[in-house]
Amino acid sequence: MDPIMTELAAASVKTTISPQRTEPTTTTSPELTASGKPRRRFIGKAKKQAQTDGISEPSTIEDFAVAIRDVTKNAGPSRPRVANQVPEEILHDAKLNLAIEQLPANYNFEIHKTVWSVQKAGAKKVALQFPEGLLIFACTISDIVEKFCGVETLVMGDVTYGACCIDDFTAVALGCDFLVHYGHSCLVPVDVTTIKTLYVFVDIGIDVQHFIATVRKNFESGSKLILVGVIQFVQAIQAARKELEIDYILNVPQAKPLSPAEILGCTSPQLSKDENTLIYLGDGRFHLESIMIHNPHLAAFRYDPYDKKFTRERYDHEDMHSLRKHAIETAKKAKRFGLILGTLGRQGSNSILEHLEKKLKDRGLDYTIILLSEIFPGKLAMFEDMDAFIQIACPRLSIDWGYAFAKPLLSPYEASVVFESIPWQEVYPMDFYSNDSLGPWTVNHGKNIRKPRVANGTGSSFAKTRHAATATKASEAPVPSSSAVSSLSNGVTAESIASPLPNSALA
Template identity: 50%
Template sequence: MEEDRAGTDIGLAAEIEEQQRGEQLELEEASEQADEAPSNGEPKREESAAAPDTATETTTEPTGMLDTEAAANTPAIAQNNSSQAPTASAEKPALRQPKKRFVGRRAAAEAAAAATPRSSDAVSVEDAGAVGAAPRPRARRPARLLNQVPAELLDDPALQAAVALLPVNYSFEVPKTIHRIRTLGARRVGLQMPEGLLLFATTVADILEQFCPGTETLIMGDVTYGACCVDDFTARALGCDLLVHYAHSCLVPVDVTQIRTLYVFVDIRIDASHLVAALERSLVAATTTLALVGTIQFNATIHGLRPVLERAGFGVLVPQIAPLSKGEILGCTSPQLADAAPDRQLAILYLGDGRFHLESIMIHNPGVPAYRYDPYARKLTREAYGHAEMQDLRRAAIRTARGARSWGLILGTLGRQGNPHTVAAIEARLRQRGLPVVTLLLSEIMPHKLARMSADVECWVQVACPRLSIDWGYAFARPLLTPYEALVALGLRDDDWARAPDGAVGGVYPMDFYGRDGLGRTRAGEIV
């Protein structure tokens, strides 16, 4: 498992998501470029669905529409595959260089001229993508886009009738999924969904099998809590050619997963006019700045809300903690907000049902009031969190752990939750102190399981989900620490909240597990 995860870079997640939102614009731009390309006397060839992929990389902003059409008909990001790479010859014009970010017209033209191949040279799509931009510290694959979903598939009345069986405001991106299956020639496809979408799983599976003859679908029924639970290892073990993961962002990039993976965000469209009206009645727009956050399903709505709320007089910001998308938060990862202008009150506005994700940003910003809009119940509520109680419980667990003479390390095996490099780094710190360590692999961490082994273990550190310790740590017989709390107990981290007296909110408890420098991103050999 450790070799499988070596070199993992989840920094591509935000880029992949932004590219997927802007794919339609990219395709239109590519079409315009093709119209302007010289023909050298040859008749212009029409693009077909079988044309080779073109490497492109660009960043676009959301359209700003509240009820934008879901991305069901947009092409998906493909993995590098140079087997279809075209070659250049003296009779054919040189390959057109794709656009790169942060490269001006003059620089791009000079780079294209310098990179023009000789007639005897063979040029692959990957080579053509190497426009002379400034080198990056780490080499990354150029992003690639699958061909546009064919019009005959989008306009197929039988497919439209089948998709109509699914909720109209939920975008399962069925045409794109069918096109991906056909393009890859996948014969066994794994479907992974969170609990709330499993009631649609059999319908989606039937549609895919009906329009992809010879393809078998497998519904993966193991619990899926979040983006960290993408289970490409199990899908590979089951012989799947493709894994379709629904309702979460690509925290684990498609060039890292062990099999081809398609992320379907399941964009949910809502009528946001009720939310705007509720905010105008509940808050003073002229003195309020709203930090808009939510899960990935409502990300398009969040960006569309911004101009509407600004026109209503609210100050608006869409915060980001890299590598997540702007406005996206996870249950363990959220941004720490900067102070608002002196004449404005900063407030969090969370769009979504439930409190799990909202509590993450509340923990990370204890002094900022938070509001939640439930699009299903159509309710705007003021939310509160027991910061002092939570910090008291975590301080008590850390104090007990400091006296522990034997430690247990738990590597979560539910999807991609556990990071073996984090386990190795903490184990190295414990062994430096001469402390005995036992290591467990668990898919789900339960109090009764650990209780059976607690006679020989005085403190547990779980490298799975930080919220398990924060929310349920009190239910375990022995201290159950997060990796961050383990470092505090060992004296390697020293934060104000950990030194505060009981009953006080002593500072900010960090919620950055999958942030760029978070402990969920520890690399091989890294010292924590």
Template identity: 50%
Template structure:
């Protein structure tokens, strides 16, 4: 393949927010800070060092110092998404100076909460992993070493957001969603919106936080009770998850960085047609390759075992492959495989599946293929991968 394939599904921006406002500085969360000893909170040298980081990004340095000291850690790994790696060396220097620990910055790509890489951190001799900018998708009681999740809550201009929604969506019933960085803002504006005659709720897909969405996991909304989805954040990846699961509800995006407010659209019919075509082609397969994602904790061995047993029962030959990242060129090197089922990121198949020479199915699509799951009505496509009973947790969502 000579050229990198273009992403198939994109949206359009059709509306800009222009409400005026002033910058809002968020107050610290007292419940968490009250647990931290005063000698850390009032350490002048530490507080001076913290000023090297952006003031509207909460890296929770004092909490981190306290946790490292309490655990008596000797070597700590830092794992950040690419957008935060620019601050990694500053954070590492602070922790080395004030905790007397070795710090390793993990440079491998980190797409989301599923990429928590405690295995690699442990192999590097670390006794603690600090994972930034994602929620606790992988519980700390199942990781191989201590894991501290830092959400990196970002302070934004909340009044501008409220004014924007008042200007365009007064009288409507809204479902507010965001990534974990803006989840505090989402909840803090609920009451101000109600005072402006805007009904707003923070919908939930358990076990995620209320209002939180991931690229593969979003709440299923009642289109008779919700007029519009409003996503707070930049980019479209996480918003698309909610749109895919709720095709009949209009979606908006408020970007807190450039303060734009846009209507977002998605090619639902085209996406479903492409995915149905892949499933129909895969039905004629004799040998099915199962890919267990090894990027952090993306791949669930229980899911692999569940799917393979179903396919073996139906007479398919199965082959297991472990990959950290999945590319068309890599899979093309395998001969004798008629189709693939990847247990990693469902969005890889949805967004990029057409670029592969053989069908590349998600666990959901694989189960539809063998009659163990079904297409949802009303053009919806399930985004419940890491829900409590999702395929990502080795469960059968609609069993």
């Protein structure tokens, strides 16, 4: 065996991984409280309320662990589209395919396409950027790319919270001429990045049939259901949709420029009042909370594809609104602001910065621009002469962690309420990257952003299908009782279902 292949085989880790989110909570870490215990992210859910649901839930949001062998192998991702056809000599390279076997079979890292793309680009030095949960595979993928592309690689070690953290600037500064970004969709278009970029969504194959059977067990035929998830499971949602639309009135919504069914922690679609039952496919609550915040009328359910649990999820909107209103009212008395521009990847937005600068100047308020890659309570406490802060990084940082800061830490939307650009919204907006956002305190407002095609040709923002089955009344949410919220046994047989979705986009 080739020495490189021997090293790859010896270094591989195929037993278990922690299914951490590819877009973790926010751009800060908890600090110790006065009692010495770490602060927790505000998740809008009290323990007492969770207990009354009669549903088993983890003590913390990230308490899940998954064995890769437990995820059904034949529920894996489909092959790429013809438009991205990889040469046969790469697809059937025996040594390359042997190396790929060192990676979990149900995680589609699109190695063949990566090799072909790097070769086509004539790249010499390739940057690989992973979210925390996928770094376990970084060395193996790096070795494969170096071996079969004849290039130098480097793994970018800075934390990657989400699609907004793509770090093309640093890649260029380090002398790279190609960047592969794993685990997120093309939030920053490939025609905007400063380097040739390949997005690999890392589609994860799951037991789709078990998910379908779980939905059918818990909801009556004819119910109106909304299906959403993170980018890794969008393909699974589209596969399940083909079968579920026979019995249900489905909505697979879209908040452009995201793909249909895709939601982010800061961006999700706003749904009509007559659509009130949501099913989220994914582990953890962070992304789910986004669409719950943006649609407080929804009855939300979460299907975890790793442990196959189906749970009713709730959010304390009143408590969150109270905390944020208090921060806004306090900030209205501020005389000097710290205007924080996030420098982690492309989190910061110059257009929002300029908009907020103008508002501060118009009101005669003093301010100082602060550049930070990560925002911590202890760091901001050093700026003693500031009365309040506005952060242009991640809106969820203010929502989830704002209470942990000694002085108000506002999102651009909250700052706009302070400056009276917009009144307080009774439904807190989650439209930070949406093309159809409320105002210029969001990234894409007023722009005609066209994301590279990553969805099937539904042609509409809200892909709805209606059937002959009798639907429930609009005012009645088909919410099962707590005792009914359960998934089937793991014995449900999964089948491989093809999906028209490609798994990545290349400049």
